[in-house]
Amino acid sequence: MKVLTVQYGCGAMCLFTAEDAVDELEEALSEAASNATFALIYFSKSRVDSETIIALMARSVPDLPYAACSTAGELTPNGAAEGQIMIILLPKDHFNVAAAPMRIDRTRRLDEAAADVATFRCLFQAEHEESESSRNFAMCITDGLSFDEEAVAAALHWGLDDLPLLGGSAGDGLDFNSTCLILNGEILTDGTILLLVNCDLPLQIFKTENFEPTPQKLVVTRSDPERRIVYEFNAADAAHVYADVVGVDPQxxxxxxxxxxxxxxxxxxxxxxxxxxxxxEDGSLSFFCAIDDGIVLTVAEPTGMARSTADVLASVRETIGEIDFVLGFDCVLRRIDARNRQVTHKISQLYAENRVIGFNTYGEQYRSMHLNQTLAGVAFGIPVATKEAAE
Known part of the structure; x- marks a missing residue:
């Protein structure tokens, strides 16, 4: 079977394929989407292009709203993978979702962007008030090569007020050429998709990282903040200084x-x-996050990724009970570091056991911050009716 379908207790479904099986995916999606209110689509640009995704949705489920983005890897029900097309269907029985494109970048005043966000939030909250049985939260997907994620985080945090936020930056494998965002058949250029979600399932928003600082300090002495490039650390060539500190050859x-x-x-x-x-080529370093002259950076060492990930998921279970599924935004550098430390299988198994589905990002949004080397996620618990039936 080229297309695999997994259904969770709440009725959410995940369809995924690593093969060129768009026709089979179209058929499976048409059958699976009858109870869906919204679809999240994560895809590898090495497998399909944006036009294929748009055509797939138009033929299969023309009336189903969806948001899609390219990735730097996928988190499937079977664990971490690459080269997948994933479609996550959120059921109308437990979710209400509204999505809108947001123009948020450094060329626009943040208060104006935040005002647009606030208007969208107010309209959504007026229609979907929080109660004892439901909660509202926000998710975002942004262009991981836009250099605008800090502006996005600031405007969203300002406009969302106290509504919790998480999300991720779209990727392009390890090519770093271009990313793709799609909202309801429209390709967004340098944009952000903001999703507001009302859900009646138990849920917990969380993040985890695994690094410890060392005594080594690097001061940014020459940089291009607009392009996130550092030319010098400690008044010397950035790549050479960094390589010397971590004990490798610059080449x-x-x-x-x-x-x-x-x-x-x-x-x-x-x-x-x-x-x-x-x-x-000039010995400078490009960064995923904002940098500037005078910033003092500390060299860190990742430690215990499998342990820290297991600990945070155990904490989530203590809060919401059994996990039905998790929407996860996992930095691509965590995947690389797991491979380097030979714990890829452990991490992948942890994700599969805890039903983490999502994608590898170029950066993560968590509340008011744009982060790197983090797993940010929202975990959903088993529906109350399902629990009562099991008892």
């Missing part, structure tokens, strides 16, 4: 190096990753 710097030796920024009592995307 061997790679995504595996960056995943194994992340740089972190202290904000208050918290440490946040400012991960390196790639080394450039």
């Amino acid at each position: 061997s710097l790679s995504p595996m190096t960056f995943a194994s030796h992340p740089l972190v920024l202290r904000i208050g009592n918290e440490m946040y990753c400012r991960s390196i995307q790639k080394v450039n």
Whole structure:
């Protein structure tokens, strides 16, 4: 069977395929979507293009709203994978979803963007008030190569007020050429898709990271904040200084190096990753997150990814009970670091056992912050009626 379908206790479904099986996917989707209110689609650009996704949805479920994005890997019901087409169907029995494109970038005043977000939120909350049996939250998908994620995080946090937010940046494998976002058949350029969700399932929004700071400090002494490029650390060539500190040859710097030796920024009592995307021909370093002159970065070492991931999922189960499924946004650098430390199987198994479905990102949005090397997710518990029937 080229297309696999998994149904969860609440009625949510996940369809996925790693093969060129669009025709089979179309047939399976038509049959599975009768009770769906919204679809989330994550796809590998190495397998399909945006036009194929748009045509698939138009033929199969022309009236079903959906949001889609390209990825740097997929989290399937069978664990972590690459080269997949995944379609997650949210059931109308438990979810209400509204989605809108948001123009949020550095060229626009943040208060204007936040006002648009606030208007969208107010309309949604007026129609779907929170109660003892339902909660509202927000998700976003943004262009992982736009350099605008910090502006997006600020505007969304401002406009959403106290509504919790999580999300991820669309990816392009490890090519870093272009990403793709689609909302209801429209391709968005340098955009953000904001989804507001009302759900009557038990739920918990969470994040987990696994790194410890070392004594090594790097000061950004010359940079291009607009393009997130650092030319110099400590008044010397950025790539050479970084390579010397982590003990590798500058010519061997790679995504595996960056995943194994992340740089972190202290904000208050918290440490946040400012991960390196790639080394450039001139010896500069491109970053996934915002940087600027004068920032002091600390070299960190990832530690215990499998343990920290298992611990946070165990904590989630203590809060909401048995996990029905998790929508996850997992940094691509975590996947690379897991492979480097030979714990890919453990992480993949943890995701499968806890029903984590989603995609590998170029960055994660969690509440007011844009992050790297983090798993951010929203876990849904078993529906009350299902629990009562089981008892």
